[in-house]
Amino acid sequence: MIGIYDLPDAYICERCGRMLEGNETQLSYDDTLVCRVCGGDAVPAYRCEICEEILPEDDIEGSDHKVCRSCIEKKRYDLDFCAKVGEHEGTEVVLNSFLTEFFTESEINELMLTALKERSKVKPVDGLKYLRYASGVAADLLYSEEND
Ligand SMILES: [Zn+2]
Numbered sequence: 001m002i003g004i005y006d007l008p009d010a011y012i013c014e015r016c017g018r019m020l021e022g023n024e025t026q027l028s029y030d031d032t033l034v035c036r037v038c039g040g041d042a043v044p045a046y047r048c049e050i051c052e053e054i055l056p057e058d059d060i061e062g063s064d065h066k067v068c069r070s071c072i073e074k075k076r077y078d079l080d081f082c083a084k085v086g087e088h089e090g091t092e093v094v095l096n097s098f099l100t101e102f103f104t105e106s107e108i109n110e111l112m113l114t115a116l117k118e119r120s121k122v123k124p125v126d127g128l129k130y131l132r133y134a135s136g137v138a139a140d141l142l143y144s145e146e147n148d
């Protein structure tokens with residue numbers, strides 16, 4: 001999920017597929033950004049950190065780190081990589097206040113990643129699947145998989 005305050009690297013026209021520079025977009029009557037050439041919707045696009053391709057937001061994952069789906073596809077079982085892309089995408093999780101007294105946020109992240117890697121030795125964890133469900137349902141998925 002991309003934050004609404006992240007400025008896109010470009011816009012891409014949904015209809016003609018053209019990469020739109022600043023002066024190739026215009027506001028339509030209902031205040032949406034459209035392609036000046038064909039009038040199609042201009043969708044925000046971001047540059048993938050790995051392959052550097054600029055792609056529409058639907059094909060990009062991550063917030064601080066933007067990576068396209070096909071690059072994630074290739075590294076979906078690399079949990080360090082997935083954790084990096086998922087950074088700050090936290091769903092609301094209630095942590096034990098006793099533990100948070102003793103561990104910093106980054107220590108807790110580190111411990112959880114270590115635990116996740118242990119789990120993946122038993123059954124590989126598909127990082128892409130969880131990145132896609134990063135908001136809200138990831139915890140439910142993990143829970144239901146444990147109980148299959
Ligand atoms: Zn167009």
Ligand SMILES: [Zn+2]
Pocket residue numbers: 048049050051052053067068069070071
């Ligand atoms: Zn990529």
